[in-house]
Amino acid sequence: MTDQTPMVPGPSESEPEDFPDDIDLDDDYDTEDEGEEDAGPPGPVNWYLLRADVLEKEWYALNRWVERLRRTYGLPASVIPPFWHRHDELVWELSALHLHWLCAYHPEQDGSAPFGWHRDFADARARLREWVAASGTRLDRDRPTRQTAWPGEEPPEPVEDVFVADRDRDFVDYVAAQVAERRAAEDAFYAGADVDPDTGEVLG
Structure with a gap:
């Protein structure tokens, strides 16, 4: 869907007035650089591998689409909570659903593809309910998804709700x-520092 690089891994209709001015919020299909020909439906987005500038655009594109989705289908907070962006499991699920939608409604797709998307949307809603219930995020408050410490690991920090x-x-x-x-x-990567390949954190 977007320009990605394997070198630097790392961890709405209504829009706030100070959303970045350089974010294009008008076209879900605007995935190519100017001058490039349309390469067809978008490919997967790997959130770990996006460059910083592309990461920002992907966040706002996904946020706009999720806002549209929840309003179109009247989805409750038990399916898409307001603070979905703070939970990786919800981000990956919604991102996959967004890409599936873009492909299903792409002009090069056949006419039956939207039906397939709605069938898969039903499955995704069931998974979203499960993720939301497990994470504990609510309509007006949020808390980090609970983590289970494996043998030899430090116990996780206490989890508390934040309004x-x-x-x-x-x-x-x-x-x-x-x-x-x-x-x-x-x-740090371009400066020659060691970067954790899984988290993108600078080592040492």
């Missing part, structure tokens, strides 16, 4: 932090 008054503000701040972290990992 969030402004979801859009939380999303903007969260994405900014993610992009800054990815950009720091890129800078």
Whole structure:
């Protein structure tokens, strides 16, 4: 779907007034650089491998689509909670569903593809309910998904609910932090520092 690089791994209709000005929020199919021919339906997005600038655009594209999806189908917070962006399991599930939708409704796709997407959408809703129930995220509050420590690992930090008054503000701040972290990992990589291949964190 977008330009990806294997070198630097790393961890709405209503939009806040300070959404970045350079984010294109108008075209879900705008996946090619200017001057490139349409290469057909988009390929998978690997969130670990996106460059910082591409990561930011993917976050806002997914956020816009999820907003549209929840309103179109009247989805409750038990399926898509406001703070889905803070839970990796929900991000990957929704990202896969978004890409499936883009492919199903791509002009080069055959006419029966949308029916297949709706069938898979039903399966995805069941998984989303399971992820949401397990994570404990709610309509007006959020908490990190609980982690189970394996033998020899340090026990995880206590998990507490955090009240969030402004979801859009939380999303903007969260994405900014993610992009800054990815950009720091890129800078460290190009500077010759050791970068964890699984998390993108700078070592040493």
